[in-house]
Amino acid sequence: MSHLPGLDLTRLAEWLVAERTLSARLIAGGRSNLTYEIGDGERVWVLRRPPVGPVLATAHDVAREYRVMAALAGTGVPVPAMYALCTDDSVIGAPFYLMEKVDGTPFRRAAQLARLGPDRARRISLRLVDTLVALHDVDPAEVGLADFGRAEGFLDRQVRRWSAQLAAAGSGDLPAAEELRSRLASNVPAQSRPGIVHGDYRLDNVLVDSADRLTAVIDWEMATVGDPLTDLALLIAYQKLSRLPGGHLVTDAASAPGQLTEDEVHSRYRSRSGRDPAHFGFHLGLACYKLAAIVEGIRHRHLHGQTVGAGFDGIGALTEPLLEIGLAALKEDG
Incomplete structure (x- = not known):
């Protein structure tokens, strides 16, 4: 399993009770919560967690992100499907959640x-x-x-x-x-x-x-x-x-x-x-x-x-x- 800052794939695999080896790549980092694409060879998810290191109070609350997107499912607002929320810091060092990988481009430039x-x-x-x-x-x-x-x-x-x-x-x-x-x-x-x-x-x-x-x-x-x-x-x-x-x-x-x-x-x-x-x-x-x-x-x-x-x-x-x-x-x- 490859190493990425802020993501322990071994612990994540144990938490998921994964039967296959996990791979991951960083999609976005630094400016906000860290976003990774996670795969096991058959399925693909997206994982979000707070930035590495201390964060400002009230910022980077992944549980709130998870809740609002789950609530908006079925409305006129397009959101990814939510799969799981983990608030146990011992798994990868911070709370995180898993959601559907949605195809599309975030136009930044x-x-x-x-x-x-x-x-x-x-x-x-x-x-x-x-x-x-x-x-x-x-x-x-x-x-x-x-x-x-x-x-x-x-x-x-x-x-x-x-x-x-x-x-x-x-x-x-x-x-x-x-x-x-x-x-x-x-x-x-x-x-x-x-x-x-x-x-x-x-x-x-x-x-x-x-x-x-x-x-x-x-x-x-x-x-x-x-x-x-x-x-x-x-x-x-x-x-x-x-x-x-x-x-x-x-x-x-x-x-x-x-x-x-x-x-x-x-x-x-x-x-x-x-x-x-x-x-x-x-x-x-x-x-x-x-x-x-x-x-x-x-x-x-x-x-x-x-x-x-x-x-x-x-x-x-x-x-x-x-x-x-x-x-x-x-x-x-x-």
């Missing part, structure tokens, strides 16, 4: 989409927005997620949470971060109708098949029940990030020819969802603040050798521009 042409890229972009609308149309209580999060006070808690995450990343002196935090804390608007929030909704967190259909929404580690407009704002914040120097270190797919513009995303979501994105400058400012905290968390883990995978050098250069975009959005909101 603009160059990948450019090969498809602008018409196909636009079709994928439209379906990305429509799937977000479908998610936000799901009643949490009807799928057993009424207690998955507290909608009341959600936006206030988000400001506090990402402030704490930014501080925990040891980012040092960031005056723009303190200014943005202060402005967000003093301008929290009334919340929109509660719904299931993905928490990191973007093009490379969905799988797209050869017919440009979304086959699965993945990476639910930050999912909760709260204000769905935070998902819309984050999707648009990723569009802005994709055009920043160094944005490709996270994702630059939204900058590909044919992708919807920020105004088009906003307009299509509003018309299809029936939600009124009032005070959207606050939501966009919060989304940029959150992205800055995530970027700093990645930078911190990379500096301390806690990431798996390559491509993290220089990611900290995105922090200041994201904070400035957030401040500009709040000022435009009035």
Whole structure:
């Protein structure tokens, strides 16, 4: 059995009572929960576990990922089938779950989409927005997620949470971060109708098949029940990030020819969802603040050798521009 960081195949085989030798390969690592493809020669699964090393409090909760995807089975939101959840750290050193391997491509790079042409890229972009609308149309209580999060006070808690995450990343002196935090804390608007929030909704967190259909929404580690407009704002914040120097270190797919513009995303979501994105400058400012905290968390883990995978050098250069975009959005909101 081959060795991979964060995965003990011998212990996993014992836990599965596997009759065949297991093989594995890392699909994605470092930026979020680690994802591996596991096979025994006949069957294939996907395994998710937290990053190697210490993680920030409340982050990388694979049990929550498992629960929300299991709950969404049978809704209009495409998700993989869930097979098993293990909360015993002694098996591979952290909690993990196994799920169906779904065929499809997570488009992270603009160059990948450019090969498809602008018409196909636009079709994928439209379906990305429509799937977000479908998610936000799901009643949490009807799928057993009424207690998955507290909608009341959600936006206030988000400001506090990402402030704490930014501080925990040891980012040092960031005056723009303190200014943005202060402005967000003093301008929290009334919340929109509660719904299931993905928490990191973007093009490379969905799988797209050869017919440009979304086959699965993945990476639910930050999912909760709260204000769905935070998902819309984050999707648009990723569009802005994709055009920043160094944005490709996270994702630059939204900058590909044919992708919807920020105004088009906003307009299509509003018309299809029936939600009124009032005070959207606050939501966009919060989304940029959150992205800055995530970027700093990645930078911190990379500096301390806690990431798996390559491509993290220089990611900290995105922090200041994201904070400035957030401040500009709040000022435009009035």
